[in-house]
Amino acid sequence: MADGFDSPATWVLLEGTSDVAAIRALRAARGVRPDDEPCVLVDMGGATNIRHHLAAAAERDPRPRVIGLCDEKEAPYFVRALAAHGRAVCVPTGPEVAVEPSVSTLPDFGFEVCRRDLEDELMRALGVDGTLAVLANLDLDATFSAFQRQLAWQGRPVIDQLRRFGGTTAGRKELLAGALAAALTIDDCPPPLAALLSSMPSR
Incomplete structure (x- = not known):
């Protein structure tokens, strides 16, 4: 505090x-x-x-x-x-x-x-492809693909899937936020x- x-x-x-x-x-x-x-x-x-x-x-x-x-x-x-x-x-x-x-x-x-x-700001700045590239760098791409196959998330917009995926495991939201921010250029x-x-x- x-x-x-x-x-x-x-x-x-x-x-x-x-x-x-x-x-x-x-x-x-x-x-x-x-x-x-x-x-x-x-x-x-x-x-x-x-x-x-x-x-x-x-x-x-x-x-x-x-x-x-x-x-x-x-x-x-x-x-x-x-x-x-x-x-x-x-x-x-x-x-x-x-x-x-x-x-x-x-x-x-x-x-x-x-x-x-904050996560939405970062993901929109990077775009879907840029966000997926960050997941791949963190070796989370296969885990995300499995998440997308869950019945509740099939067919949903990818950006919504990505946002929800970040909060499914303790510590992942923090990990992703830091990695997404680090992937941005200063201009972006x-x-x-x-x-x-x-x-x-x-x-």
Whole structure:
């Protein structure tokens, strides 16, 4: 939990381990090694814990800068938490930003929103072929083919099959998120992830 950390300049609040793995991989591609990471990548253990982490940041002395990432469907949790506890640590950027946080203004408060979720952003950026290539590199292609033959998933869109496949075994979602992120070129990075990365200090 973030309130167990020392107080670095920036906390990056992320919903779970797969988000942390993806951001870490994207940072590594930009030359930031885990040992040199100037931010704390916080696995919140679920979006509903955002309020607790914002409150913990507000109690710190000195207070850290707080930014983060959320899934579209979880964005209302972040809006309510910002309204309740976030003003001390999440300052809107620019003079024209609306005073009250909302789903549309979350990026102005430092929180980028994935259109569906992080895995969907990564898979759409890579495309089906690129995502399948990552599975092959992880020696998961045969396992995925077996999954596709399951009656419940036959005939479904491949992207939906891929998304569900990532969550069928403990640890696979985190593994895939890191590998998918590592397979992206810098130019192909999805907009919400690129925006978050650009707001994170490199040193």
